[in-house]
Amino acid sequence: MPPTHHLTAWDDPATRRAWAKLVTCAFLGQALWPAVWLGLLAWYVVMSISWTLWLFFVPLLYTFYRAFLQPAYISGAFHTRRLLRAYPWQVFKEPESGIGDIPGATAGDVWLRFPDPEQPAETLPMILQAHVRSMWWRRRLGRGYTTEKTAQVREVWFAGDPRFAAVVAAPGPRRFHVIRQRPTNDRGVAHVRGASPAAVERARRAGVCPPDPNSTTS
Template structure:
């Protein structure tokens, strides 16, 4: 499925629908995770039996963690909207990708390589540092992923600048993910790239 031919990705109604789903999930999570944490805490206080602490510890800790993690979902959603409003979708067929196994990238971190915008013969590595929404991508980019799962990310839609930040998605668009460039992976300045 080719991306729509619009000046920016945001001009595409399907992109706006995908972003709305992303924002709605962030809103629902912002309501449900704190409610679940408070509910578990109240239930624990009502029970007030020492042995029940062990039953509630893991769910309480996880819901507390997810309550504070929701801020990252909000930031990611609004950052995605900013990028989508300024860049069109581009299509990359089977971009080089993997999990770990490149210098400076910790094991377990998924990465993709895209052409440098000013030097197409050079590649820019973008690493998925945030685990927010990266589980889906990580499960499909690694060498050990099953062929059917790898096929789901064979075509990647890309909106942004690989030297700074971008939104990636699978055709549709689906599974929007903000991927940003860290200083340690930032490509050399244009003059150095041309001299290389």
């Protein structure tokens, strides 16, 4: 059962253990991926004959990509912790999800809907951005039918505010993934959508930067 009785998700020991594993893997990747790339490059230079170009091109390209991407994994882990420290876990059984067909989504975008905390009858979609860290979720959501994979996200743990940002997790918790409300104004941040001052301040403590409610920028 999820630790919904805690004031924040971070108060749960299992959540802290899962986050420690996440950040450890992020730091290990920061050390290992560049080392693997340099090792492959050195091996290619030493063994430089024509056929090795094709043998090493894909591994070199992939390891360089992962080495370049790894700092974002580290910053993402610490953003995850800020959200977990600010919000409690909520559990949603079979939350509505889909692919495309909502405003702001392209044909291949996967999305989830969660209730507005201040207007529970209204739900807000949050679109999963397409990148390596979202692949596990994208392969299991929005299918409209049940498979062994989609059954793994029949229950979704949620810590955050759908008007701003949140951490979603598979039961456990595991497979932490940060999702954000899509930017809707020229400063690259989501509208407050009628959130109370307390909700806006909580989002700021969680590392989100909602617009100033007193701003006239739309």
